[in-house]
Structure formats: structure tokens, C-alpha cells
Amino acid sequence: MSASTTTPHPTPPGLAASVGALAAAALGGLAIGALTSFSQGWLPFHLNSLSNSSGSWSVAAFLLALLPRRRWAAVAAAAAALACMMLGYDLASVLRGYHASAGTTAFWLTAAVLVGPFLGLTAHSLRFRTGFAPWGTGMLSGVLIGEGVYGHLVVAETTSVAYWSASVAAGLAFLVWACARRFPARRPVLTSVAVTAVVGGAFVAVYGMNPIQWFWF
Structure with missing residues (x-):
């Protein structure tokens, strides 16, 4: 008597691409956050505010949200990117010997939840002209x-x-x-x-x- 086998259902190509783009946005956010922490020590005066700017992180999240083609994935990508930027920043700061600020972390994680989705919608809407x-x-x-x-x-x-x-x-x-x-x-x-x-x-x-x-x- 032969054992029964179950054929696995393949992951839809569109879903796989969206998950991949979402993962890329999260990793990109971690890298940008870590780079932000390190750059605070070596950027020249006229560019130093780049590492202390809400606008720079907002633009970065917007750009990373252009990676997915689906709207839900773009929304999630921007929120994940902002959250990961803060986590990457905290990790890099600890590695540099500084303490992570609980208040700043809470602020940016809240922004990731509240503002991130709108940045993702913006990226998707401009890409597809909605x-x-x-x-x-x-x-x-x-x-x-x-x-x-x-x-x-x-x-x-x-x-x-x-x-x-x-x-x-x-x-x-x-x-x-x-x-x-x-x-x-x-x-x-x-x-x-x-x-x-x-x-x-x-x-x-x-x-x-x-x-x-x-x-x-």
C-alpha cells in the first residue's frame, strides 16, 4: 500500500514578489538607520542635519515603498522601513557605546504606524497614478x-x-x-x-x- 502524498500549493508569483520587496524595504530601513547613527559623527556641518531630519527618513521610506507593485505591500513596506530605520539606528548607537533613547524610539515607532502607511500610499499612487x-x-x-x-x-x-x-x-x-x-x-x-x-x-x-x-x- 503506497503512502499518500500531498502536492504543495505553489506561492502565487505576485505574492512572492511582494513579500520579497517588503523584506528588501525592511533590510533597507535597517541599513539606513544604522548609517544615520554612524553619520552623526562624520558628516560636515552643512550636511549634519541630514542625520537628524524627519524629512530624510520620510523620503527614504517613500523610496523603499516604490519597490512593491501591490498597494498593501507598499503600505506595509513604508511602515516597516520607518520602524526598521529606528531599530537600525538604536542598534548602531549601542554598538558605538551610546544608550538608545526610549522616547525617541517610541516616537518613531508611532510614526511608522501612523505616518508610514500614508508614505506607502503616496509611493503607490504616484507610481500607478491613482x-x-x-x-x-x-x-x-x-x-x-x-x-x-x-x-x-x-x-x-x-x-x-x-x-x-x-x-x-x-x-x-x-x-x-x-x-x-x-x-x-x-x-x-x-x-x-x-x-x-x-x-x-x-x-x-x-x-x-x-x-x-x-x-x-
Whole structure:
């Protein structure tokens, strides 16, 4: 009597590709986080804020979320990338002999859950030109512009104003590119500009309250 055999069901190609892209985004996040920690000691003054910037990590998560083709995977990739950036940063900091900040870690893990999905949606919507593209563009542009304005208004005396000017320029360039190449019609352009203004203003207001201190315990 022969033993019965069960034929395994192959993993769907699309699912396998999504899982692979998600893993790549997580590994990329770990690498970027570790590099951020090490770069704080050797970046020149005019670039030092790059390793202490919300905008740089947001852009990195957005770019990593472009790896998957499926929307759910892009959303998960951005959230995982942000979370792994924080974990990579903490691991590298410990290796360098520093203590990981529980408050900063809690802040960025919360941002990974709350903000990461929107960065993933933005990446997917711009790649495939969905209806969320104007909104997502405004969010990311608003973060870059808002952080640049905050830098000029609050920390210009201790940091490089050239970096903050570059952040504003990058946000404006991204907004113009997306409006021109992804949704050139008047209504989505106006929507994107309005969202940029709202998010930028909110960023300056919220960052002015030092939100990381809310997570200190």
C-alpha cells in the first residue's frame, strides 16, 4: 500500500514578489538607520542635519515603498522601513557605546504606524497614478517644506541654513514634478498645493511643541 502524498500549493508569483520587496524595504530601513547613527559623527556641518531630519527618513521610506507593485505591500513596506530605520539606528548607537533613547524610539515607532502607511500610499499612487496621488504628494512635500521652514525659524543658529533651504527646495521640486507629470489637471494640482500648505503649517506648529518629549517616560 503506497503512502499518500500531498502536492504543495505553489506561492502565487505576485505574492512572492511582494513579500520579497517588503523584506528588501525592511533590510533597507535597517541599513539606513544604522548609517544615520554612524553619520552623526562624520558628516560636515552643512550636511549634519541630514542625520537628524524627519524629512530624510520620510523620503527614504517613500523610496523603499516604490519597490512593491501591490498597494498593501507598499503600505506595509513604508511602515516597516520607518520602524526598521529606528531599530537600525538604536542598534548602531549601542554598538558605538551610546544608550538608545526610549522616547525617541517610541516616537518613531508611532510614526511608522501612523505616518508610514500614508508614505506607502503616496509611493503607490504616484507610481500607478491613482486618485490619492495629489493628497500624498502634498503630504510629503508639506513635510519637506515644513521642516525646512522650521529649521530656518527655530534652529538656524545652531544648524546649517543651507540644509533647510535645500529641504524647502526639494519639497517644492517634488510638488512641481508630481503636478506636471502625474496629475496635470487643475483640480488635483490645487488639491496638492492646498495639502502641502496645510501639512507644512501643521509640521511647523507641531514640531515647535517638541513632540518627542511626549514619549519620554
